[in-house]
Amino acid sequence: MTTTLGAYDDVLDRYAPVLGLETHVELGTATKLFCGCSTAFGAPPNTQVCPTCLGLPGSLPVTNEAAIEFTVKIGLALHCEIATWCRFARKNYFYPDMPKDYQVSQYDEPLCTDGYLDVVVGGEAFRVEIERVHLEEDTGKSLHVGGATGRIHGATHSLVDYNRAGIPLVEIVTRPVQGTGHKAAEVARAYVTELRDVLRDLGVSDVRMEQGSLRCDVNLSLMPAGATQLGTRTETKNVNSLRSVERAVRHEVERQGARLDAGERVVQETRHFHEDSGTTSPGRSKEEAQDYRYFPEPDLVPLAPARELVEGLRATLPEPPSVRRAAFAEVNGFTAIDLEQMVNAGVLDLVGETIAAGASPTKSKGWWLGYLVGRANELDVEVSELAITVAQVARISELEDSGELTNKLARQVADAVIAGEGDVDAVIESHGWKVAGEDELIVAVDAALAAQPDIAAKIRDGNQGAVGPIVGAVMKATGGAADATRARELILERAS
Amino acid sequence: MTPELTRLTAVETAAKIAAREVTAVEVAQAHLDRIAEVNGTLNAFLHIDTDGALTQAKRVDAGEVEGPLAGVPLALKDVIVTRNVPTTAGSKILEGWIPPYDATIVERMRDAGIVVLGKTNMDEFAMGSSTEHSAYGAAHNPWDLERTPGGSGGGSSAAVAGFLAPLGIGTDTGGSIRQPAAVTGTVGTKPTYGGVSRYGLIAFSSSLDQAGPCARTVLDAALLHAVIAGHDPRDSTSIDADVPPVVDAARDGDVSGMRVGVVKEFAGEGYQDGVTVRFEEAVATLAGLGADVVEVSCPHFDYALAAYYLIAPSEASSNLARYDAMRYGLRVGDDGDASAEEVMAATRAAGFGAEVKRRIMLGTYALSAGYYDAYYGQAQKVRTLITRDFENAFTTVDVLVSPTTPTTAFKLGERVDDPLAMYLADLCTIPSNLYGGPAMSVPCGLSDDGLPVGFQVMAPVLADDRLYRVGAALERATGSDRLLEQVTNL
Ligand SMILES: [Zn+2]
Numbered sequence: 001m002t003t004t005l006g007a008y009d010d011v012l013d014r015y016a017p018v019l020g021l022e023t024h025v026e027l028g029t030a031t032k033l034f035c036g037c038s039t040a041f042g043a044p045p046n047t048q049v050c051p052t053c054l055g056l057p058g059s060l061p062v063t064n065e066a067a068i069e070f071t072v073k074i075g076l077a078l079h080c081e082i083a084t085w086c087r088f089a090r091k092n093y094f095y096p097d098m099p100k101d102y103q104v105s106q107y108d109e110p111l112c113t114d115g116y117l118d119v120v121v122g123g124e125a126f127r128v129e130i131e132r133v134h135l136e137e138d139t140g141k142s143l144h145v146g147g148a149t150g151r152i153h154g155a156t157h158s159l160v161d162y163n164r165a166g167i168p169l170v171e172i173v174t175r176p177v178q179g180t181g182h183k184a185a186e187v188a189r190a191y192v193t194e195l196r197d198v199l200r201d202l203g204v205s206d207v208r209m210e211q212g213s214l215r216c217d218v219n220l221s222l223m224p225a226g227a228t229q230l231g232t233r234t235e236t237k238n239v240n241s242l243r244s245v246e247r248a249v250r251h252e253v254e255r256q257g258a259r260l261d262a263g264e265r266v267v268q269e270t271r272h273f274h275e276d277s278g279t280t281s282p283g284r285s286k287e288e289a290q291d292y293r294y295f296p297e298p299d300l301v302p303l304a305p306a307r308e309l310v311e312g313l314r315a316t317l318p319e320p321p322s323v324r325r326a327a328f329a330e331v332n333g334f335t336a337i338d339l340e341q342m343v344n345a346g347v348l349d350l351v352g353e354t355i356a357a358g359a360s361p362t363k364s365k366g367w368w369l370g371y372l373v374g375r376a377n378e379l380d381v382e383v384s385e386l387a388i389t390v391a392q393v394a395r396i397s398e399l400e401d402s403g404e405l406t407n408k409l410a411r412q413v414a415d416a417v418i419a420g421e422g423d424v425d426a427v428i429e430s431h432g433w434k435v436a437g438e439d440e441l442i443v444a445v446d447a448a449l450a451a452q453p454d455i456a457a458k459i460r461d462g463n464q465g466a467v468g469p470i471v472g473a474v475m476k477a478t479g480g481a482a483d484a485t486r487a488r489e490l491i492l493e494r495a496s
Numbered sequence: 497m498t499p500e501l502t503r504l505t506a507v508e509t510a511a512k513i514a515a516r517e518v519t520a521v522e523v524a525q526a527h528l529d530r531i532a533e534v535n536g537t538l539n540a541f542l543h544i545d546t547d548g549a550l551t552q553a554k555r556v557d558a559g560e561v562e563g564p565l566a567g568v569p570l571a572l573k574d575v576i577v578t579r580n581v582p583t584t585a586g587s588k589i590l591e592g593w594i595p596p597y598d599a600t601i602v603e604r605m606r607d608a609g610i611v612v613l614g615k616t617n618m619d620e621f622a623m624g625s626s627t628e629h630s631a632y633g634a635a636h637n638p639w640d641l642e643r644t645p646g647g648s649g650g651g652s653s654a655a656v657a658g659f660l661a662p663l664g665i666g667t668d669t670g671g672s673i674r675q676p677a678a679v680t681g682t683v684g685t686k687p688t689y690g691g692v693s694r695y696g697l698i699a700f701s702s703s704l705d706q707a708g709p710c711a712r713t714v715l716d717a718a719l720l721h722a723v724i725a726g727h728d729p730r731d732s733t734s735i736d737a738d739v740p741p742v743v744d745a746a747r748d749g750d751v752s753g754m755r756v757g758v759v760k761e762f763a764g765e766g767y768q769d770g771v772t773v774r775f776e777e778a779v780a781t782l783a784g785l786g787a788d789v790v791e792v793s794c795p796h797f798d799y800a801l802a803a804y805y806l807i808a809p810s811e812a813s814s815n816l817a818r819y820d821a822m823r824y825g826l827r828v829g830d831d832g833d834a835s836a837e838e839v840m841a842a843t844r845a846a847g848f849g850a851e852v853k854r855r856i857m858l859g860t861y862a863l864s865a866g867y868y869d870a871y872y873g874q875a876q877k878v879r880t881l882i883t884r885d886f887e888n889a890f891t892t893v894d895v896l897v898s899p900t901t902p903t904t905a906f907k908l909g910e911r912v913d914d915p916l917a918m919y920l921a922d923l924c925t926i927p928s929n930l931y932g933g934p935a936m937s938v939p940c941g942l943s944d945d946g947l948p949v950g951f952q953v954m955a956p957v958l959a960d961d962r963l964y965r966v967g968a969a970l971e972r973a974t975g976s977d978r979l980l981e982q983v984t985n986l
Contacts, residue, residue, distance in 0.1 A: 051596065051597050054823060055818045055823070056577075056595065056596070056597070056823075056824070057577060057583070057585065057590065057593075057595070057698040057699075057818070057824075058576075058577040058583075058595070058599060058695070058696040058697055058698045058699070059597075059695070059696075060694060060695050060730060060731050060732065061732065062729065062730060062731075062732050063732065090814050092813075092814050092817060092863070094817065094820060094837070094840055096820070096822045096836045096840075099818065099823065100817065100818045101817030101818050101820055102814050102817055156832075158836065160822070291864055291865045293813075293814070293860065293863035293864060293865075293868075294863075295810060295811075295814070295863055295868070295872060298701075298702035298703035298733075298811055299699075299702050299732060299733065300732050300733075301732050301733060
């Protein structure tokens with residue numbers, strides 16, 4: 001990072017951020033949008049293709065009804081209007097991974113319009129307005145061979161896999177989100193988190209950001225605090241994790257703020273997000289932007305979802321995540337603040353699963369929110385990608401409850417599991433980690449008191465605050481295997 | 497015996513095969529021999545599928561397939577995709593491409609026992625009215641080898657008129673079945689848009705393209721129409737309705753009491769006298785057969801050509817984008833250093849002919865930001881007005897009629913450097929494409945220059961049978977099914 005710590009809040013003291021989010025979701029239909037090919041992930045290249053998704057001369061598209069239904073469900077879950085009549089359009093541009101050199105998409109007649117999604121950040125509710133939800137086909141995937149980085153620059157040749165070409169993709173576009181102030185980055189992340197949960201509950205996508213089935217473009221502009229004229233925005237492409245959404249907003253706030261402060265102008269452009277550095281770099285600028293020459297797709301007939309179909313789908317919608325979460329909080333005795341923290345950290349489901357695996361609600365929350373989120377940040381991964389299962393967390397928690405592990409030992413066990421050393425019990429076995437026994441503890445307490453006679457004297461005089469350093473010394477002597485509560489009792493007992 | 501077999505109609509051929517007077521293999525071989533003899537002169541076929549034809553003929557002889565056209569040979573326009581048989585659409589950019597699948601109509605014809613002899617010449621991507629825009633040289637008109645057999649489907653019309661095949665398949669975007677039929681003295685029908693599957697028809701302009709039959713008689717055309725028509729779930733624009741009773745109408749041919757509207761706008765300046773005379777005679781003939789003839793005005797037809805030359809190129813500019821050297825067909829300039837974009841550009845520069853490039857540029861411009869409303873959008877409005885003209889007319893008449901094309905066959909080379917003159921050949925045929933209704937060209941005699949004149953019949957959407965009723969009536973009254981007996985120069 002080239003910007004200094006705290007620059008984000010400093011910039012937002014003086015500028016108002018305006019956010020915009022465009023999210024692409026690969027639908028989980030069994031077959032592609034316009035042909036009968038499978039959508040399964042991970043098949044050998046170019047094995048899930050046919051004349052239509054390869055764009056062979058003479059081939060024609062036929063719309064997959066399930067994709068329409070999934071899109072309508074998404075629209076309904078986001079409180080959108082569902083069009084009574086709309087069309088697909090062709091978006092024309094040349095690209096090797098696009099078989100027809102046009103993408104069948106929707107332009108000025110999207111299937112769903114004018115919805116919203118509510119999120120809560122720091123106890124404050126934000127309504128993110130949805131401008132449109134439309135359906136389009138995905139492109140193939142290029143692989144650049146021979147270069148150092150897999151990028152096109154320096155590559156000797158390129159290969160294209162068309163298995164992904166034609167997979168149904170839904171694009172969800174927000175209206176400009178204003179009034180977030182310092183919470184811009186967190187609101188962006190909370191929105192994508194909430195959207196992901198809504199989509200998962202609908203069963204329309206596996207919403208796996210790491211596999212690209214949920215991809216996000218983040219638009220951001222700044223305007224002087226109090227201004228009403230929107231500033232120039234940038235569009236940061238393919239921000240592919242929840243953490244990255246937040247980081248991309250932070251970086252763009254800082255970068256744009258620095259430019260504006262220096263009297264420079266923000267260039268309207270597409271930018272690329274770099275996971276490693278958390279920064280963005282310029283892509284295509286608006287001046288070189290393509291003219292996509294949209295026009296209605298003549299190979300398809302207009303879509304006119306019947307009202308009975310729409311209402312039928314509305315009746316099948318699951319309860320919204322907010323309702324489900326409230327019930328979850330109630331059952332487990334969580335507060336609204338607990339809930340918001342867990343939701344925005346992306347651990348609510350993990351906590352629920354850990355409870356289901358046998359751990360107490362408090363311990364489950366504590367493990368994820370109090371420890372594992374931090375570890376994930378240190379390791380620079382999504383918390384859901386940590387190499388520890390909910391069953392393992394529950395087992396560690398169980399050993400902690402039974403007194404077989406101290407909190408400190410338990411964290412060491414978790415770290416070892418994450419480091420790939422093995423399962424919980426195997427790790428404990430191999431390290432010989434166990435809570436210090438009473439005899440061992442007495443020896444350690446006596447030794448610590450003897451080593452610091454002046455502190456021992458203070459304790460004898462009734463100064464309870466002096467116990468701390470002795471507890472520390474005992475923990476150190478036992479390699480963290482001491483039960484701190486019992487050690488404290490013994491210190492008070494043995495000092496007198 | 498061989499020349500005799502090639503002179504039979506499709507109905508006569510099928511009857512002889514069914515009666516075991518001749519085998520389908522003998523019929524196929526007779527036509528293959530005829531092709532070997534005269535295709536060098538006509539350049540009607542681009543690819544002759546001897547093995548495929550004989551294999552299919554053997555299936556017919558073995559009784560594996562039957563039907564009213566079983567064993568009848570056919571000339572297939574090279575814009576229809578055929579599995580394992582080269583398909584070029586008349587373009588260098590598809591040279592060497594062997595499709596891995598069959599068009600729906602190819603499957604249907606195979607199931608009906610039709611024997612496809614090969615793929616016929618055409619203007620590149622069906623853009624033209626003379627076959628002079630074929631990348632493989634122009635086809636020639638059997639009536640006069642110095643003249644065009646029409647376009648874009650001139651290969652099929654030349655093959656049918658020259659007795660290389662009794663049946664042909666064309667595709668009609670702005671007149672590419674009807675105008676070739678008119679200038680070769682054959683019958684050609686553009687069915688209702690959506691009446692015949694487009695799956696496997698290489699797209700020129702998706703909202704206008706329609707495949708249809710070419711034949712020497714109205715009944716032969718109707719029988720082929722019935723084979724290829726009908727709903728296809730692989731084509732979203734295919735109409736899910738019963739096929740109009742075209743064969744019954746062709747057999748019946750009774751026009752008494754039919755209301756026939758003569759399109760007022762399609763006469764006068766630019767119409768060759770010989771064409772006008774024969775057309776008016778044909779109208780009088782229909783009146784004599786009991787039809788009620790009236791004049792009808794379709795005021796927006798005058799704008800059809802202009803609208804067509806915005807809509808068709810716009811769609812074409814997008815449809816032809818896929819010829820980018822990445823997956824199939826020609827690849828130029830891939831020297832290991834060139835980028836994908838450079839190879840795409842070099843391939844398209846080398847692989848497309850001048851007319852195709854002209855239309856791609858026209859269409860790209862018409863769809864561009866800032867011009868869309870003025871060009872493409874406006875053209876769509878004109879299309880709606882033309883549709884209304886048809887709908888209004890069909891409240892008072894059953895069919896509309898006009899000359900198919902303003903002139904008889906023009907000489908090769910005469911218009912090739914004058915795109916606007918070339919475009920005028922489709923003046924009368926374009927409205928039906930914009931509307932989507934069916935239309936036919938049926939011969940109505942020879943002009944004073946000794947060349948055939950086409951009579952166009954246009955009907956409402958899904959009333960394709962009316963074309964055959966009028967066509968059959970005219971054919972019987974004028975003996976136009978024997979017109980081609982005069983073609984003896986080959
Ligand atoms: Zn496919």
